[in-house]
Amino acid sequence: MHNLISLHMSHNTEVLDQKTLWGGGGSPFKVSYGKLMIWFFLISDALTFSGLLCSYGFMRHKFSSTWPSANEVFVHFPFMGDSHVPLLYVGLMTFILILSSVTMVLAVEAGHRRSKKEVQVWMVLTIVGGFFFLFSQVWEWSHFIHGTEIGAVKDIIVDGEWVTQTVHGANLHYNEYGNVLFGDFFFFITGFHGFHVFSGVVINIIILIKVMKGHMDKTGHYEMVEKTGLYWHFVDLVWVFVFTFFYLV
């Protein structure tokens, strides 16, 4: 790993003294303005997600007696009917997202070699992976919203009055499986993450079009691919945490 770092840096072997380094005109971090700013944006976005997951943990601890176990809520798999397979579907979603992360980083790598054709191929595969993930999430939400045939008897508010009735599935007002807050947090956090995936796909499409039109060859580098790649990996990074705290523990 250490020789790889020196390999990366080998293009920039000149040693700058402290005065030149901080005197303006060059980045002391050896990254461009845009890349530094996308990192700062990602830190603030990471703090937002951390706050959400933290409040999720807070409420889950408080209402642990009525909190449903994800293993009993998300048990379906496409084309397998009513079979009980916990975690498998969300495991597949994680696999799709990790795979699309690899194709993205391969696009970045191809961009460093200024190989336009390879960048296009890997970016198209990344976008396909992103769409696969989004549709998987739609499928899972739909199952959660519609719930089971049997349903459960819950106290819910209808027109300002508390009534006891059988409910199916979950939304922001009731949850067949347990505490309402589970549904609220699920919809908000996975929805917020899903929106990030969606915007990531849109940004990837825009950059792909720019690559295809040859904009990157004109500027002489593929750094835009790297920047959108950073955002895309961040989306994968968030999912790793959502996966753990919503489905595993």
Add this chain to the structure above:
Amino acid sequence: MERDDIIEYSLDISHTDEEGKVLRKRLWKVFWILLAVTIFEVGMGWYFAEHAGFKDILMYTFIFLTIVKAGYIIMIFMHLGDELSSLKKIILVPYCFFIAYLLFIAITEANFIFDIGWVLG
């Protein structure tokens, strides 16, 4: 207007075909590690959904493995491991500091709220 995103170091981020081969090998290796960890997690989660026990150990194992996965994604996929150490620090140190603070506050508050038996709605 002069473009400020091309005058700095972006032109240095390039490598040859041979160097690319080494890098690609490393990327695929990380992919297999991430996949193996995820399969392990799903397997453990599935098994212990039916067999109770080891709940605490399991939880800390999952959290540890999550941090391992996050480390690989940040350091290799996001190339932070290849950046200058000063850049690594300005990205990781403030974040870790704020998260430690947030967790401290949340856990303190959660224990208090749990103790007084506050009920919602």
